[in-house]
Amino acid sequence: MELTRRQTLALGVATGMTLVLPLPALAAVEEVGGIDDFTGGATPSDSGVTVTAPEIAENGNTVPIAVDAPGAVEIRVYATGNPLPGIATFRFGPLAGSQSASTRVRLSGTQDVVAIAKMADGSFAQASKTVKVTIGGCGG
Amino acid sequence: MISRRDFLQVAMATSAIYGAGGLGSWSRLAAQQALSQDDLLGFETTGNVTLMHVTDIHAQLKPVWFREPEINLGVGAAAGQPPHVTGRDFLKLYGIADGSPAQYALTYEDFTSLAQGYGKMGGLDRIATVVNAIRADRPDALLLDGGDTWQGSLTALRTNGQDMVNAMNLLGVDAMTSHWEFTLGIDRVTEIVDNELNFPFLGANIFDSEWNEPAYEPYKMFERGGVQIAVIGQAFPYMPIANPGWMFPNLSFGVRQERMAEVVSEVRDAGAELVVLLSHNGFDVDRKLAADVEGIDIILTGHTHDALPEPLLVGKTHLIASGSHGKFLSRLDLDVRDGELKEVKHKLIPIFSDVIAPDPEMAALIDAERAPYEAELSEVLGHTDSLLYRRGNFNGTWDDLICDALLEVREADIALSPGFRWGASLVPGAEIRREDVFNATAMSYPAAYRTDMTGEMLHIVLEDVADNLFNPDPYYQQGGDMVRVGGMGYRIDISKPQGERITEMTLLKTGERIDPSKTYAVAGWASVNEGTEGPPIWDVVEQHIRNLGTVEIAPNQTVSVVGT
Numbered sequence: 001m002e003l004t005r006r007q008t009l010a011l012g013v014a015t016g017m018t019l020v021l022p023l024p025a026l027a028a029v030e031e032v033g034g035i036d037d038f039t040g041g042a043t044p045s046d047s048g049v050t051v052t053a054p055e056i057a058e059n060g061n062t063v064p065i066a067v068d069a070p071g072a073v074e075i076r077v078y079a080t081g082n083p084l085p086g087i088a089t090f091r092f093g094p095l096a097g098s099q100s101a102s103t104r105v106r107l108s109g110t111q112d113v114v115a116i117a118k119m120a121d122g123s124f125a126q127a128s129k130t131v132k133v134t135i136g137g138c139g140g
Numbered sequence: 141m142i143s144r145r146d147f148l149q150v151a152m153a154t155s156a157i158y159g160a161g162g163l164g165s166w167s168r169l170a171a172q173q174a175l176s177q178d179d180l181l182g183f184e185t186t187g188n189v190t191l192m193h194v195t196d197i198h199a200q201l202k203p204v205w206f207r208e209p210e211i212n213l214g215v216g217a218a219a220g221q222p223p224h225v226t227g228r229d230f231l232k233l234y235g236i237a238d239g240s241p242a243q244y245a246l247t248y249e250d251f252t253s254l255a256q257g258y259g260k261m262g263g264l265d266r267i268a269t270v271v272n273a274i275r276a277d278r279p280d281a282l283l284l285d286g287g288d289t290w291q292g293s294l295t296a297l298r299t300n301g302q303d304m305v306n307a308m309n310l311l312g313v314d315a316m317t318s319h320w321e322f323t324l325g326i327d328r329v330t331e332i333v334d335n336e337l338n339f340p341f342l343g344a345n346i347f348d349s350e351w352n353e354p355a356y357e358p359y360k361m362f363e364r365g366g367v368q369i370a371v372i373g374q375a376f377p378y379m380p381i382a383n384p385g386w387m388f389p390n391l392s393f394g395v396r397q398e399r400m401a402e403v404v405s406e407v408r409d410a411g412a413e414l415v416v417l418l419s420h421n422g423f424d425v426d427r428k429l430a431a432d433v434e435g436i437d438i439i440l441t442g443h444t445h446d447a448l449p450e451p452l453l454v455g456k457t458h459l460i461a462s463g464s465h466g467k468f469l470s471r472l473d474l475d476v477r478d479g480e481l482k483e484v485k486h487k488l489i490p491i492f493s494d495v496i497a498p499d500p501e502m503a504a505l506i507d508a509e510r511a512p513y514e515a516e517l518s519e520v521l522g523h524t525d526s527l528l529y530r531r532g533n534f535n536g537t538w539d540d541l542i543c544d545a546l547l548e549v550r551e552a553d554i555a556l557s558p559g560f561r562w563g564a565s566l567v568p569g570a571e572i573r574r575e576d577v578f579n580a581t582a583m584s585y586p587a588a589y590r591t592d593m594t595g596e597m598l599h600i601v602l603e604d605v606a607d608n609l610f611n612p613d614p615y616y617q618q619g620g621d622m623v624r625v626g627g628m629g630y631r632i633d634i635s636k637p638q639g640e641r642i643t644e645m646t647l648l649k650t651g652e653r654i655d656p657s658k659t660y661a662v663a664g665w666a667s668v669n670e671g672t673e674g675p676p677i678w679d680v681v682e683q684h685i686r687n688l689g690t691v692e693i694a695p696n697q698t699v700s701v702v703g704t
């Protein structure tokens with residue numbers, strides 16, 4: 001495969017992390033699990049992680065999202081309204097230049113996209129963003 | 141007809157020194173002064189930078205009537221705040237006298253009777269006169285166009301926006317942003333932007349949807365009066381959702397607040413002493429953006445068609461609302477010193493077409509653009525005994541007429557007409573010419589479809605559109621009005637969440653409640669779906685008007701609104 005500049009850049013973003021694709025057929029999806037499985041019931045702080053997503057999805061089948069949590073060792077992303085809410089796990093090794101990642105997800109309808117970051121000290125941070133999936137058509 | 145001199149006795153002198161007086165200085169100044177045309181066009185030039193703003197002209201080359209809304213509800217933090225203040229409340233808030241030109245220009249109150257005296261507003265030839273007068277005072281004044289410029293008339297439709305591109309080039313626009321422009325299709329937009337437009341087409345929030353890279357210039361730096369000015373463009377955020385995404389398939393939009401913050405930082409780092417956001421977000425979205433993104437001095441708002449006689453201050457950001465359809469031009473004289481905005485002097489200049497003389501050069505261009513279509517434009521289809529207008533959150537008489545046409549001509553149970561905010565008005569007694577029908581319908585996806593829909597689907601549609609309007613978070617609002625419904629009534633509680641707002645849906649012809657599982661024949665137009673079939677809506681409306689001869693619209697009481 002010949003890599004274009006853009007593809008190289010896209011791969012570059014993913015360097016230093018493990019991406020679990022949101023495909024139901026993969027056993028790896030089970031690894032994402034529920035929020036409590038990740039936090040062990042700990043109450044996450046509401047600062048330390050940001051989740052970027054459109055307020056209204058232009059196409060619910062491929063919604064661009066990004067997460068960023070400086071100092072995190074792992075970020076998990078949950079689409080709380082999807083049949084399988086756990087949609088992505090990003091792990092950051094010690095050589096990661098930044099603890100941020102972006103991907104595209106399928107959303108079954110309007111719902112909150114939740115990002116939970118596990119920090120190096122074992123604490124957790126949480127952020128969420130409501131993404132509306134609309135039928136559209138009447139903007140003036 | 142009121143004489144020009146009498147008219148100017150009461151014309152708006154809105155040169156409020158903003159920041160000192162706040163609300164209320166408007167009427168005082170208006171009462172003190174008897175204006176000549178020179179006074180109306182003139183302005184005590186101050187500061188070192190002048191901005192001129194027009195927006196949402198919707199291809200209206202000629203003066204029009206345009207009635208402002210009676211119902212324009214705000215929700216959440218915007219409830220009861222400008223621009224969600226109408227009629228008497230608006231007059232009171234801004235200290236506007238009864239029967240004044242300001243009342244006529246800015247509210248719906250007594251619109252029909254005031255229209256007789258004050259006449260039509262707008263016209264690009266009148267706007268050209270104002271622009272030229274301002275440039276005579278301040279030759280390097282910046283003229284910024286907030287978009288929705290290339291769509292909304294028969295001639296813009298027939299020429300694929302060429303008439304407006306030619307006119308705005310002649311007017312000497314310095315930068316624009318966009319919304320309906322993209323409904324000409326991406327190939328045409330690219331052709332215009334690359335080859336025909338004399339000025340930049342800005343959109344910091346327009347991205348390549350595949351690679352998520354900026355697709356248009358985000359901003360343009362200008363040096364004016366020794367001041368470095370960054371003009372950032374922000375296109376309509378919900379372009380592929382509210383309009384047909386298949387017409388510009390590789391573009392992504394969105395509010396993208398983080399991106400805006402980055403661009404503001406970038407231009408500040410590049411030496412901008414004044415940051416101006418030329419926005420098509422809609423007023424409430426801009427109000428939130430102003431609160432959440434630091435460093436924007438001026439937001440020239442657009443999209444929601446609001447006209448405010450004074451800037452609205454959010455933190456250190458001044459929000460300007462310049463109306464629509466060519467009714468107004470905002471002038472801002474700014475004092476920028478030591479890298480900082482020190483003073484804002486603002487005037488919302490009303491373009492009274494009987495007061496402001498047309499600029500001959502622009503008038504000649506307009507005549508030339510219209511000439512090939514003159515016979516088609518001027519053909520009289522019927523008359524109206526009612527005021528025909530569009531604006532209002534739930535209905536307007538133009539859409540009552542359009543829905544009636546869909547029900548009759550397309551033989552449907554229920555009709556849907558989109559909650560567009562563009563479309564000129566017609567006063568009682570007026571001829572309805574073909575041009576007038578196109579002013580309310582001209583766009584590039586006009587197919588009047590007829591389809592079967594279940595009651596459940598109808599409910600989902602209404603709930604979906606209602607949330608676009610009444611979601612308490614402005615970033616989830618798309619800036620249109622509620623879809624207009626013919627043949628069916630409903631109750632809406634705007635304070636409820638999506639899914640719970642719409643109740644008591646009733647089929648008017650039988651008086652029965654809509655059955656979620658039953659199927660109804662629904663006619664509508666302006667579907668965003670590719671391949672929608674049906675005659676263009678203007679043909680349907682024309683046939684209906686010809687059948688009627690004289691249009692008379694009964695008061696519409698089919699929507700019951702609560703939760704305000």
